[in-house]
Amino acid sequence: MIKNAVAYVFRKRTRTALIFLILTLILAVIYAGFSIMKTSEKMTSAINSANDFGVKIRSLKSETFNAESFDLIDSKLGAEKIYQYEGVAELKNGKVVTGEQMVMREDLPGYLENAVTLQAISDVKKDPLFRSEVFKLIEGKNISREETGKVLVHEALAKKNQWKIGDKVSLKVLGEEKELELLIQGIFTGKKQEKYTGMSSDFSENMIFTDYATMVQIFGKKKLVTSLKILVSDSEKLAALKAEMNKKSVQLEDFEMVEKENQFSGMVESLDMVKQMIFTMIMAVIGAGIVVLSLVLILWVRERMYEIGILLAIGRSKIKIVGQFILELVLVSLPVMILAAILGRIFVGWILGAVLQKEGLDNLDLSSFATSGGGLDIFAMSYGLLILIIVLAVIAASWMILTKKPKEILAKIS
Amino acid sequence: MSVLKIKNVSYAYVGNRENILEGVDQKFERGKFYAIIGKSGAGKSTLLSLLAGLDEPKSGEILFEDEKIGKYGYSYHRKNHITLVFQNYNLIDYLTPLENIRLVNQEATDEILVKLGLDKDQINRNVMKLSGGQQQRVAIARALVSEAPIILADEPTGNLDENTAEEIIEVLKKLAKERNKCVIVVTHSKRVAESADVVLELKGRKLR
Numbered sequence: 001m002i003k004n005a006v007a008y009v010f011r012k013r014t015r016t017a018l019i020f021l022i023l024t025l026i027l028a029v030i031y032a033g034f035s036i037m038k039t040s041e042k043m044t045s046a047i048n049s050a051n052d053f054g055v056k057i058r059s060l061k062s063e064t065f066n067a068e069s070f071d072l073i074d075s076k077l078g079a080e081k082i083y084q085y086e087g088v089a090e091l092k093n094g095k096v097v098t099g100e101q102m103v104m105r106e107d108l109p110g111y112l113e114n115a116v117t118l119q120a121i122s123d124v125k126k127d128p129l130f131r132s133e134v135f136k137l138i139e140g141k142n143i144s145r146e147e148t149g150k151v152l153v154h155e156a157l158a159k160k161n162q163w164k165i166g167d168k169v170s171l172k173v174l175g176e177e178k179e180l181e182l183l184i185q186g187i188f189t190g191k192k193q194e195k196y197t198g199m200s201s202d203f204s205e206n207m208i209f210t211d212y213a214t215m216v217q218i219f220g221k222k223k224l225v226t227s228l229k230i231l232v233s234d235s236e237k238l239a240a241l242k243a244e245m246n247k248k249s250v251q252l253e254d255f256e257m258v259e260k261e262n263q264f265s266g267m268v269e270s271l272d273m274v275k276q277m278i279f280t281m282i283m284a285v286i287g288a289g290i291v292v293l294s295l296v297l298i299l300w301v302r303e304r305m306y307e308i309g310i311l312l313a314i315g316r317s318k319i320k321i322v323g324q325f326i327l328e329l330v331l332v333s334l335p336v337m338i339l340a341a342i343l344g345r346i347f348v349g350w351i352l353g354a355v356l357q358k359e360g361l362d363n364l365d366l367s368s369f370a371t372s373g374g375g376l377d378i379f380a381m382s383y384g385l386l387i388l389i390i391v392l393a394v395i396a397a398s399w400m401i402l403t404k405k406p407k408e409i410l411a412k413i414s
Numbered sequence: 415m416s417v418l419k420i421k422n423v424s425y426a427y428v429g430n431r432e433n434i435l436e437g438v439d440q441k442f443e444r445g446k447f448y449a450i451i452g453k454s455g456a457g458k459s460t461l462l463s464l465l466a467g468l469d470e471p472k473s474g475e476i477l478f479e480d481e482k483i484g485k486y487g488y489s490y491h492r493k494n495h496i497t498l499v500f501q502n503y504n505l506i507d508y509l510t511p512l513e514n515i516r517l518v519n520q521e522a523t524d525e526i527l528v529k530l531g532l533d534k535d536q537i538n539r540n541v542m543k544l545s546g547g548q549q550q551r552v553a554i555a556r557a558l559v560s561e562a563p564i565i566l567a568d569e570p571t572g573n574l575d576e577n578t579a580e581e582i583i584e585v586l587k588k589l590a591k592e593r594n595k596c597v598i599v600v601t602h603s604k605r606v607a608e609s610a611d612v613v614l615e616l617k618g619r620k621l622r
Contacts, residue, residue, distance in 0.1 A: 004509070004517075011508045011540075310504045313468065314518050314556075315493025406488075407469035 001320055005327040015300060019332050022296060026289040026389060027333070027340035031382040032347035033282035038378055039352070040271045040278070054079070054231035054238060055245075056258045065255070067223040073230060073245060077237050082229040083212045085120040088112070088201050092170035092179060094161035097154070097205035105198030111172075115201040116157075118171060122212040124152065126231075129192055135204075140165045140186030148213040150185040156205035158187050169208065176218050182210055278351070289389045290396070297397030301325070305401060305409060312406040322398050329390045333383075341379060415479075416441035417563055417596050418465065420621075423474035425460060433472065434460060436619035444563060447590040448598045449610035456616040458600040459568055465598065466498055466566050467491040478564075497560035501569035503549040505541045511552040512537050515559050522559040530555050530585070547578040554585055565589060567599040571606060583609050 009016050059065035067083055090111045121127050124143040129135045143150045151169055158164070163184055171180045191204045200206050215224070232241050301308075311321050401409065418441070425435040434457040442448060452458050463469045464476060467488035476483050483491040497518060498504075505514050511532060515522045524537045530551040536544060541552060550570065557565050567586065571579035583606055590597040590611070599606055607613050614621050 003513070004506075007513065008508055306504075307506050310506055311517075312489075313466070313492060313498045313500075313504065315489050315491070316517075317487075317489045405469055406492075407463045410463075410468060 001324045001327065005324050005331060008324075008328050009331050016332055018296065019329060020336060022289075022293060023329070023333050023336045023386065023390075024339050024343065026285065026293070027336055027382060027386045028343035028347055029285045030282060030289075030385055031340055031344035031379055032351060033278050033285065034378045034382050035344065035348050036278045036352055037275055037282075038375075039348075040275045054229055055241065057228045057230070058226070058256045058258075059254065060256050061254055064224050064226050067225045067228045070228060070230065073241070077232050077241055077244070079237075079241055080231045081122070082126055082231065083120075083122040083223060083225045084227045084229070085118075085212065085215050085224065086226045087118050087120075087173055088115050088199070089118040089171040089173045089180075089208070090114055091116050091206075092172055094157070094163070094169070096200040097156045097160055097203055098200060099203050099205070101198055101202070102196035103198035108199065112199055115174075115199050116171070116206045116208050117201040118173060119207060119209045120212045120215040121209065124209050124211065127209065129190070130188075133190075134192050135188045135190035137186050137188050140184070142186055143209070143211050145211075147185070148211050149182055150211060150214075151182040152186040152188055152209040153184055154205045154207060155187050155189045157208075158184070163187075171208070173215075173218060178218050180214065180218070182214065286385065286389060289386075290393050293389060293393035294396040297325075297393050298400075301397045301401055308401055309406065309409040313410060318402045322394060322402065325394045325398065326391055329394065330387065333386060333390065336386075337379075337383060340382075344379075344382075415443070417444050417479060418442040418598075419477040419480070420461075420465070421475050421477065423464065423471040423476060425457070425464060425469075425471050427460075433619060435464075435471075435616075438474070438619075438621045440614065440621050442564070442596050442598060444596050445590055445594045446596060446611045447587050447609065448596070448612045448614060449607045450598065450600045450614045450616060450621070451602070451607050452616035454602075457619070458616050461616065461621070462566050462568050462598070462600050465564075466496055495562055496564045496566055497557040497562045499550075499553050499557050499565065499567035499570045501572040503546075503553045503573075505549055505552055505556075507540070507542045509541060510538050511541050511544070511548075511555070514541055514552055515556045518556055519559040519561065526555045526558050527552065530558075531581075546573050547575070550574055550578070550582060554582060558585075558589065563595055565595055565597045567597070569601055569603075570599060571601070571603055579603070579605070 057070065064085070067081075070081070073079065073081075091114050096114050096116055119127065123145050124130065127135075130137075130142070137152070138155060140152075143152065153163060153169065163169070165184055165187065167184050169182050169184060171182065172178075173180070188209075192207075194202055194204060196202050212225075230241060232238050308321055312318070420438050420440045423435055423438045424433045426433045438461070450458050450461065460469070464471055467476075467483050470484070478491065478495045483495070492498075505511075506517070509517075511527055512522070512524050515526065524534070527537050528534075532544075532548060532551060536548060541549060544552065550573070554570070557567075565586065570586070571582050574582065586597050586599065587609060589595045599610065601607060616622075
C-alpha cells in the first residue's frame with residue numbers, strides 16, 4: 001500500500017501538483033486563522049489583566065487636584081494608591097518624533113513644537129499600557145517604586161536623538177519654572193490608541209514615563225495629580241472601599257469616580273469581533289476545503305475506477321483502497337507543511353492588518369503578533385484539521401464507487 | 415476432491431425477472447484446464463464473476479474446498495483462493511510490470527517476467543508502454559506468482575494475435591499440469607477450447 005501510494009504521488013506529477021496547491025492553500029488559511037485567533041486571545045487576556053479593582057479619581061473642576069484629600073483613606077483594606085500626573089513638557093536636549101497629524105494647529109507657540117507627554121506614576125509597572133503589553137520594554141529595566149529621577153523613553157525617540165541607557169533627558173514641564181534632568185533607565189516600544197490635538201506630544205513615540213517622586217521635586221509638598229487610583233485586591237474590598245470613602249469627609253461631589261477602570265473595553269470588543277470573523281472564516285475554509293477537495297477527488301477517483309476494479313479483483317479490501325488514497329494525500333501534505341507555514345505567516349500579517357484597520361485598531365502596535373504566527377501547537381492543530389479534511393474528502397469522493405459491487409465496477413471498466 | 419463447487423446456482427441481473435443462470439451445478443478439480451464456451455450473452459462472464467466472488471448468486475451456493483466462498487468475506491476469497499486474468503489485461507497504469515505482479519505477491523521477482531519473454535528494460539518500464547501481448551504476459555505472470563490454487567481467465571487471448579495466444583494457452587496449460595492449479599477459462603476461441611481438458615458449454619441457462 002505504501003509503495004503504491006509513493007509510486008502514484010511521484011509518477012502522476014500533474015495531479016500531485018494540483019493537490020499540492022489545494023492542500024497548501026487550505027493549510028495556510030487554517031494556520032493563519034488559528035494563529036490570529038490565538039493572538040487575539042492573548043491580547044484580550046493581556047488587556048483584561050491590566051484592569052484593576054478599585055477606583056480611579058479625577059477632578060471635575062480642574063485638570064489636576066491635590067491628592068492629599070484622600071490621605072484619610074487608610075490602608076486597612078490593603079488599598080494601594082497610585083498617583084499619576086500626565087502633563088506636557090518641552091524636550092530641551094533633543095528633537096521629538098514627528099508624524100502625520102490628524103489635527104492641524106497654527107496657533108502653537110514655539111516651545112510646544114517640541115513637546116512630549118510626561119507620564120509620572122508612583123508605580124510605572126502598574127500603568128495599563130505596560131500591563132497590557134501595548135508598550136513593551138526592549139532595553140534596560142522598568143522604574144521600581146523606590147527609584148527616582150529615572151525615565152523610560154520610546155525607542156523611536158531614543159533612535160532619533162541617539163540616546164542610550166544612562167543618557168540624560170532634559171525636560172521643562174509646562175507652567176513650571178524648574179527644569180528636570182532625568183536618567184534614561186529603559187527603552188520601550190509599542191503604539192497606543194492616540195488622540196490627536198495637533199501637538200507632537202500626541203504620538204506614542206513622544207511619551208516619556210517617569211516616577212511620581214520626581215514630580216514632587218517640582219510640586220514641592222503638594223501631591224498634585226491628574227488622577228489617583230486606589231486599588232484593592234477584589235470586588236468585595238472595592239465595596240468596602242467605597243463605603244469608607246463615603247464615611248470620610250472628602251468632597252466626593254467634586255470628583256469623578258470610575259470603578260474598575262476598563263479603558264480598553266472598546267479594544268476588547270473589537271478583538272472579540274475579529275475572533276468571531278476569523279472563526280467564521282476558518283469554518284468557511286474548512287467547508288470550502290472539503291467541498292473543493294471532494295470535487296477534485298471525485299474526478300480523480302473516477303479516473304481511478306479501473307485501478308479500483310483491479311485492486312478489488314485481486315482481493316484488496318475497500319478499506320485498504322481508501323487507505324491508499326488517504327496515504328497518497330498525506331504524503332503530498334508533508335512538503336505542503338513547509339510552504340503553508342510560510343504562507344500562513346504572510347496571511348497572518350495581511351489579515352491582521354486589514355481587519356484591524358477596518359476595526360479602527362490600526363494604530364495599535366501589533367507588529368510582534370502579526371509577524372510571529374502561531375506556535376508549533378497551533379501548526380500541529382491546523383495540520384491535524386487538514387488530515388481530517390483529507391479523510392472526509394476521500395471518503396466523500398470514494399463513496400459512490402465503493403458502495404458498488406466489484407462486478408459493477410469491473411463491468412464499467414470493461 | 416473438487417476445489418471449487420457450484421451448487422444449484424441461479425442468477426438474474428438487477429431489474430431482470432428472468433434468470434440468466436438457472437440451477438447450475440458443477441465441480442472443478444485441481445490440475446485440470448477447463449474451458450467454458452457459449453454464445454455471447456449466455457452468462458459466461460457472469461458465471462466467472464460469481465466464481466471470483468465479485469458478485470453473489472440469487473440462490474444456491476459456491477464452495478471452495480467445501481466451504482462457502484463468502485465465509486471469510488469475498489475479499490479474502492479473491493486474495494487467497496483465486497487469481498483473475500482478464501481480456502483487457504487489467505494492469506495498474508502507473509506501476510512497472512514487476513510492481514504489478516507484486517500486488518499479489520510481495521516476494522515476486524522479475525524471474526517469472528523474464529521467463530515469459532520480457533527483457534530487463536521492459537520489466538522496469540511503465541506497463542502502459544508495453545505492447546498488448548507483453549501486457550497480457552504481465553497479467554499471466556501476476557497469476558503465476560499468486561499462491562492461489564484457482565486461475566479464472568476471461569477471454570485471455572481475445573486481444574492477442576494467433577502466435578501470442580498460442581503461447582498464453584500453453585502457459586495456462588502448464589499451470590494446471592505442473593503446478594496443480596485449477597484453470598477455468600471463459601472463451602469464444604475454438605483453439606482454446608481444443609486445448610482444454612474439460613469443455614463446458616453454457617446453454618439454456620445451464621452448464622453442460
